[in-house]
Amino acid sequence: MSVIDILTRVDAICKKYDKYDVEKQRAENVSGDDAFARLFAAVESDIEAALEKSGMAAEEKNRAAAVAMNAEIRRTKARLMEEVPKLQRLALKKDQGLDIISEGLDTLKNMAHDMDEELDRQVPLMDEIDTKVDKATSDLKNTNVRLKETVNQLRSSRNFCIDIILLCIVLGIAAYLYNLHD
Amino acid sequence: MESAAALGKELGRWNEVSDHYRRASELYIECGRSQPASDALAKAARALEDVAPDEAVRLYTEACVVLEEDGKEQMAFDLYRAVTSIHVKLERYTDAATFLLRLGVAADKCNAVNSQCKAYLSAIIVYLYAHDFQQAQKCYNDCSQIEAFLNSDQNRCASKLFSAYEEGDVEEIKRVAKSSTISNLDHVIIRLARKLPTGDLKELKREEVKEEELLDENDLT
Numbered sequence: 001m002s003v004i005d006i007l008t009r010v011d012a013i014c015k016k017y018d019k020y021d022v023e024k025q026r027a028e029n030v031s032g033d034d035a036f037a038r039l040f041a042a043v044e045s046d047i048e049a050a051l052e053k054s055g056m057a058a059e060e061k062n063r064a065a066a067v068a069m070n071a072e073i074r075r076t077k078a079r080l081m082e083e084v085p086k087l088q089r090l091a092l093k094k095d096q097g098l099d100i101i102s103e104g105l106d107t108l109k110n111m112a113h114d115m116d117e118e119l120d121r122q123v124p125l126m127d128e129i130d131t132k133v134d135k136a137t138s139d140l141k142n143t144n145v146r147l148k149e150t151v152n153q154l155r156s157s158r159n160f161c162i163d164i165i166l167l168c169i170v171l172g173i174a175a176y177l178y179n180l181h182d
Numbered sequence: 183m184e185s186a187a188a189l190g191k192e193l194g195r196w197n198e199v200s201d202h203y204r205r206a207s208e209l210y211i212e213c214g215r216s217q218p219a220s221d222a223l224a225k226a227a228r229a230l231e232d233v234a235p236d237e238a239v240r241l242y243t244e245a246c247v248v249l250e251e252d253g254k255e256q257m258a259f260d261l262y263r264a265v266t267s268i269h270v271k272l273e274r275y276t277d278a279a280t281f282l283l284r285l286g287v288a289a290d291k292c293n294a295v296n297s298q299c300k301a302y303l304s305a306i307i308v309y310l311y312a313h314d315f316q317q318a319q320k321c322y323n324d325c326s327q328i329e330a331f332l333n334s335d336q337n338r339c340a341s342k343l344f345s346a347y348e349e350g351d352v353e354e355i356k357r358v359a360k361s362s363t364i365s366n367l368d369h370v371i372i373r374l375a376r377k378l379p380t381g382d383l384k385e386l387k388r389e390e391v392k393e394e395e396l397l398d399e400n401d402l403t
Contacts, residue, residue, distance in 0.1 A: 103362050106335075106362035106363070106366075107362060110296075113296035114296065116296070117256075117294045117296060120256070120292070120293075120294070121256040121257070
């Protein structure tokens, strides 16, 4: 894998996991499909606006304006307090989902550990198989060479002629029997 | 020899089964093949499990010894688990726990940390099922000396179980028993864990108090 390949791959992975980057999401103001995240972002931004306003109200010299600002802040606070139970319910649902994920991960972890131990068990067995198969291959090669020599010896011309004569005799006998049968 | 033993098993001649398998295993050992030797003994034990469980236990133990002598402890794990299940069936919980601890030792020798921790947790559960809280505590304290167990999920699960026992909280015990850590153990142990707590939790507290009183008496004298 060249450096350029690695860079492209890293970029692809980062893009894939960008949606989990909380700070980036806050910056882009995009919460995706998650209702909890959307509501949470909205409530958070409202709280920040209210805090800013309360800071300005504290510095405000005009008392009427200050009173009006405080009233607005109190209205925002009441509205946000109503949103809190909704957030709690969504958080509960999220918790349940995360619980299920955690159980699945536990099972995966256990399976991975067991597989690890099983592989550790298999490694010396594989080594033994390796040695035994190597020995069997070399034995087979030896036997093949010897067989080749033996067959070559058998193929000397005298034996060949005797083979042909015997073959003709057998064919003759077979033809005779066939004629007899007919 | 093995075929003779298999025939004997089908005919129901149990003494001959174990004798034939033992002879087969001795022959294997003479050829220097420990794995088939242990397999022969394990086959014998499996055949005799229902008929003569004590003999089966003896055969399994011999099979484990054969493997351990040859340094192949990892193959012995299944055999230890089989012995444990026989002991649990016969309700000999102390023996079952002993064998689980031996499994732990074997696992330690071959660095199988996961199996080791699972063996220790199983031993603790067996002691708790036998309603022997002191033994369970002692076992837990001993196992906590081992670093591998100390840092494991099984240790956390065991400590949760003990705190639930000390508080006498039946619901919490049942919840811990249903957790994924325990569900990853051997099915025999899972069955025991689901039946916890056995007996009265208040009795445990009374026993603890009695022990403390005894100690006080000793101090006075």
